[in-house]
Amino acid sequence: MIRVVLPAHLRTLARTAGEVELEVEGPVTQRSVLDALEARYPMLQGTIRDHVTHQRRPFVRFFACGEDWSHESPDAPLPEAVAKGAEPFLLVGAIAGG
Amino acid sequence: MSSVRVLVGTKKGAFILTSDGKREQWDVAGPHFGGWEMYHLKGSPADPNRIYASQSSGWHGQVVQRSNDGGKTWEPVGNKFVYDGVPGTHQWYDGTPHPWEFKRVWHFEPSLTDPDTVYAGVEDAAIFRSSDGGKTWQELAGLRGHGTGPHWQPGAGGMCLHTIILDPGDSQRIYIAISAAGAFRTDDGGQTWKAINRGLRSSHIPDPEAEVGHCVHHVAMHRSRPGVLFMQKHWDVMRSDDAGDSWHEVSGNLPTDFGFALDIHAHEPETIYVVPIKSDSEHYPPDGKLRVYRSRTGGNEWEALTEGLPQSDCYVNVLRDAMAVDSLDSCGVYFGTTGGQVYASADSGDHWAPIVRDLPAVLSVEVQTLP
Numbered sequence: 190m191i192r193v194v195l196p197a198h199l200r201t202l203a204r205t206a207g208e209v210e211l212e213v214e215g216p217v218t219q220r221s222v223l224d225a226l227e228a229r230y231p232m233l234q235g236t237i238r239d240h241v242t243h244q245r246r247p248f249v250r251f252f253a254c255g256e257d258w259s260h261e262s263p264d265a266p267l268p269e270a271v272a273k274g275a276e277p278f279l280l281v282g283a284i285a286g287g
Numbered sequence: 288m289s290s291v292r293v294l295v296g297t298k299k300g301a302f303i304l305t306s307d308g309k310r311e312q313w314d315v316a317g318p319h320f321g322g323w324e325m326y327h328l329k330g331s332p333a334d335p336n337r338i339y340a341s342q343s344s345g346w347h348g349q350v351v352q353r354s355n356d357g358g359k360t361w362e363p364v365g366n367k368f369v370y371d372g373v374p375g376t377h378q379w380y381d382g383t384p385h386p387w388e389f390k391r392v393w394h395f396e397p398s399l400t401d402p403d404t405v406y407a408g409v410e411d412a413a414i415f416r417s418s419d420g421g422k423t424w425q426e427l428a429g430l431r432g433h434g435t436g437p438h439w440q441p442g443a444g445g446m447c448l449h450t451i452i453l454d455p456g457d458s459q460r461i462y463i464a465i466s467a468a469g470a471f472r473t474d475d476g477g478q479t480w481k482a483i484n485r486g487l488r489s490s491h492i493p494d495p496e497a498e499v500g501h502c503v504h505h506v507a508m509h510r511s512r513p514g515v516l517f518m519q520k521h522w523d524v525m526r527s528d529d530a531g532d533s534w535h536e537v538s539g540n541l542p543t544d545f546g547f548a549l550d551i552h553a554h555e556p557e558t559i560y561v562v563p564i565k566s567d568s569e570h571y572p573p574d575g576k577l578r579v580y581r582s583r584t585g586g587n588e589w590e591a592l593t594e595g596l597p598q599s600d601c602y603v604n605v606l607r608d609a610m611a612v613d614s615l616d617s618c619g620v621y622f623g624t625t626g627g628q629v630y631a632s633a634d635s636g637d638h639w640a641p642i643v644r645d646l647p648a649v650l651s652v653e654v655q656t657l658p
Contacts, residue, residue, distance in 0.1 A: 198346065198347060232350070232363040235367060236350065249346060285345075
């Protein structure tokens, strides 16, 4: 079970509270986690990454185990603690904006 | 008894203001989608309970919300706006080529007859259509494919397609306007488009006969006279009596002819309203006085409407989609300000009162007249 923490506005949009728990088939990567997230919550499509290119939106950052994963390959394996559900994968809105 | 529903989009959420036909007591609901920029909300003429809303943010981009119960509940629908083919380039502010990039929906225009069909005007300028209630969107690419596309450039607010007018007498005819490209018309349902800017004069364009490059702020049409259009350009209030083929200025005695908002009385097609703004760098009313100007002669002769509006120390703006009219017997006129006030007049502009005073900056105001 993968745990994902969404920023507040996306929790509201997805009508969910607290962490999201996802089943991910195969390797646990940013891409596979986001694919599973968007499959469960289709209204999040386009709000985290581009519909077509899957580029991360500029004002969204990805963190795991205290490290910034925003610029890592989307196909790089996430830390084992995330894959095992011990640590969440965090989607964070940049402090800029608003 | 008839009632009205005012749909207000603000920088930080949407608000729905409702009243009976007297328009004296108001119920304020919201914020809906608090924290998000709500560029525009508009109801379907064919089903007033169907409302489309443009929700966006710098963090998470575009979301489209749809209500089937007059704004009580909402559901997100499709937000995939992909330009048809290779997007190409338009001009950037400095004249260099810049790739077309989708940023947000500025305006929704629901079909006059089908609640599931709706048009979206977007930044960077293009028009999209959905025929499944907003689930999927297809670009009417003939507009962006107009030969002048590479010469369009952004206005200060971005290169936005902000006005969509559907001709009630001809389902194939649509008018649109873009800052800062100008106005365009299709007569074949959106396949091909014609620039309709003859007669516009823009001091920032060296060529006085330029086909495009005009910063059109808003265009309005009375449904009883589809060939007559009124335009608030960056500077100048303009009128066309031939479906946009030619324009002439009707600014007349306005204290300044810069502005954004413009609308037409529901029952008097020669009665039009504008809110003069001091200049393109000073986005506030002249002399600190918030005045709506009304012409009962289709332009040129204007009177200031001030009763109930602040006449000192007022430095708000009224944006292009932030004025609307209802269609009750005594026509109501409404507008919202960047200071968060929404003003209403139930007597065609003679007297005004605020419905609300302290909303976030108002981006858009639309009105539904309900049976």
